[in-house]
Amino acid sequence: MSKSAKTKKEKWDISDVQNWGPGRHEMGATIPESGNADDYETGGWRSERPVRDLEKCNDCMICYFACPDSSIRVENDKMVDFDLEHCKGCGICGQVCPRDAIEMMNEIKACKLEEK
Amino acid sequence: MARKAITGNGAIALALKQVEPDVMAAYPITPQTEIAQNYAQYVANGDVVTEYIAVESEHSAMSAAIGSAAAGARTITATSSQGFALMWEMLFIAASLRLPITMPVITRALSGPINIHCDHSDSMGGRDCGWIQLYGEDAQEGYDNAIQAFRIAEHMDVRLPVMTMIDGFIISGAIGPVETLDDEQVKEFAGDYVSVNPLLNVEKPVTVGAFDSLGGWYFEHKVTQNRAMENAMDVIEEVGREFGELTGREYSHFKTHEIEDADIVLVAIGSAAGNVKTVVKKLRTEGKKVGVLKVRTFRPFPTEQIREALSGAKVIGVMDRSDSFGAQGGPLFTEISAAMYGADAHPQIINFIYGLGGRDLFPDDIEGAVEMLEKAAAGEPVAQQRHYLNVREG
Numbered sequence: 001m002s003k004s005a006k007t008k009k010e011k012w013d014i015s016d017v018q019n020w021g022p023g024r025h026e027m028g029a030t031i032p033e034s035g036n037a038d039d040y041e042t043g044g045w046r047s048e049r050p051v052r053d054l055e056k057c058n059d060c061m062i063c064y065f066a067c068p069d070s071s072i073r074v075e076n077d078k079m080v081d082f083d084l085e086h087c088k089g090c091g092i093c094g095q096v097c098p099r100d101a102i103e104m105m106n107e108i109k110a111c112k113l114e115e116k
Numbered sequence: 117m118a119r120k121a122i123t124g125n126g127a128i129a130l131a132l133k134q135v136e137p138d139v140m141a142a143y144p145i146t147p148q149t150e151i152a153q154n155y156a157q158y159v160a161n162g163d164v165v166t167e168y169i170a171v172e173s174e175h176s177a178m179s180a181a182i183g184s185a186a187a188g189a190r191t192i193t194a195t196s197s198q199g200f201a202l203m204w205e206m207l208f209i210a211a212s213l214r215l216p217i218t219m220p221v222i223t224r225a226l227s228g229p230i231n232i233h234c235d236h237s238d239s240m241g242g243r244d245c246g247w248i249q250l251y252g253e254d255a256q257e258g259y260d261n262a263i264q265a266f267r268i269a270e271h272m273d274v275r276l277p278v279m280t281m282i283d284g285f286i287i288s289g290a291i292g293p294v295e296t297l298d299d300e301q302v303k304e305f306a307g308d309y310v311s312v313n314p315l316l317n318v319e320k321p322v323t324v325g326a327f328d329s330l331g332g333w334y335f336e337h338k339v340t341q342n343r344a345m346e347n348a349m350d351v352i353e354e355v356g357r358e359f360g361e362l363t364g365r366e367y368s369h370f371k372t373h374e375i376e377d378a379d380i381v382l383v384a385i386g387s388a389a390g391n392v393k394t395v396v397k398k399l400r401t402e403g404k405k406v407g408v409l410k411v412r413t414f415r416p417f418p419t420e421q422i423r424e425a426l427s428g429a430k431v432i433g434v435m436d437r438s439d440s441f442g443a444q445g446g447p448l449f450t451e452i453s454a455a456m457y458g459a460d461a462h463p464q465i466i467n468f469i470y471g472l473g474g475r476d477l478f479p480d481d482i483e484g485a486v487e488m489l490e491k492a493a494a495g496e497p498v499a500q501q502r503h504y505l506n507v508r509e510g
Contacts, residue, residue: 029337030213
């Protein structure tokens with residue numbers, strides 16, 4: 001499911017949280033909503049990123065099930081791309097791919113390629 | 117109501133049964149074992165609907181209790197000594213997550229050397245873990261405190277876990293008279309459990325125990341924990357008054373005996389307070405102006421009330437059943453000393469350490485302590501710190 005397709009009932013408004021005193025917080029440091037791991041971008045932890053060979057990939061979805069971080073984006077039964085805002089570069093997708101369609105690329109190198 | 121001959125542990129297990137919480141997660145340990153055993157028996161007999169989680173350690177017991185309470189269940193456990201120590205890291209988490217777990221603690225020495233007998237090293241060691249601490253003198257107070265603990269913990273201005281202490285073996289294993297309430301009376305007093313942000317509420321999903329992140333709000337949450345402690349000061353008294361209306365046994369933060377005109381006041385906590393009271397009664401017949409203050413609430417510490425109660429004393433003897441190695445004295449001594457620093461008049465305060473590892477405290481020991489306090493009252497120099505009662509010299 002893509003990030004944009006997610007619907008949330010209500011969003012916990014923490015826009016002003018830097019100014020919250022003790023009285024403003026939820027009791028016991030509870031977070032009063034679900035699904036907010038989406039808001040926590042962890043892509044910056046990555047030292048390697050997955051790169052897909054579009055010719056080899058046949059959308060078998062094994063990487064989708066193996067990814068520990070829901071970072072394989074799928075739309076209409078097709079693998080679309082990687083969610084690089086959350087992918088930590090663990091490489092499991094590449095390991096499990098039966099067609100060797102995913103390779104891990106050095107993150108700095110990938111960024112330089114992107115710049116070009 | 118009924119009058120029963122029952123052990124301290126038996127009385128507490130009965131109180132828990134009468135409240136009938138949703139979950140008990142406990143591991144047996146001397147001298148608490150009878151509570152875990154009796155409660156497991158209640159469950160096996162079908163006397164209660166409580167889910168009994170037989171865990172593999174006290175670390176697991178408190179972890180399971182935290183999970184259960186976070187899920188939204190009224191939850192209890194019970195422990196002693198090494199079991200208390202094994203719960204250590206989880207005790208802080210229960211308090212910081214504001215989970216109103218209640219836990220009888222049957223006080224016992226901490227190893228080593230290995231010792232199974234009574235002192236307050238376990239519970240006093242846990243005095244800063246964020247739990248409310250109530251100390252009972254006898255089986256009756258153990259029973260009464262175990263019931264009141266639910267109301268205090270679950271009060272919306274508090275929502276903190278509560279531990280209720282009685283002295284291991286001396287009270288836990290001794291049979292004494294206990295006035296018990298009927299099951300319906302206890303259930304009505306405890307009331308229905310109301311959970312806050314329970315994990316099992318699918319209508320309002322929540323996250324409990326998340327990482328506070330770097331530069332987060334840990335500090336603000338610690339402030340709210342202390343505010344809850346401050347709120348508990350009044351709540352403990354309210355609940356104690358209401359319990360008094362029901363039973364005729366009213367509770368507050370401490371109890372005094374003959375202190376109004378006393379030059380010398382002994383401060384004690386736990387079962388020894390009864391022994392001290394007996395000695396005080398005898399010394400009063402000899403015309404000595406001696407009184408006793410028995411501390412019930414140790415966390416939150418009733419600083420101002422105790423300061424006022426002790427303001428007329430010339431000399432105060434503080435009796436600690438645990439030591440705080442390298443500190444100025446035992447935990448009760450340092451609290452009382454700090455409280456009296458803010459008083460207009462500064463009485464001399466002398467610390468007695470007694471009963472470590474179950475060492476007996478005889479009436480003669482208490483009288484010896486009073487003699488020392490009399491010397492101090494007469495102006496003779498007496499050291500302030502650590503007079504050991506009934507320790508072998510040499």
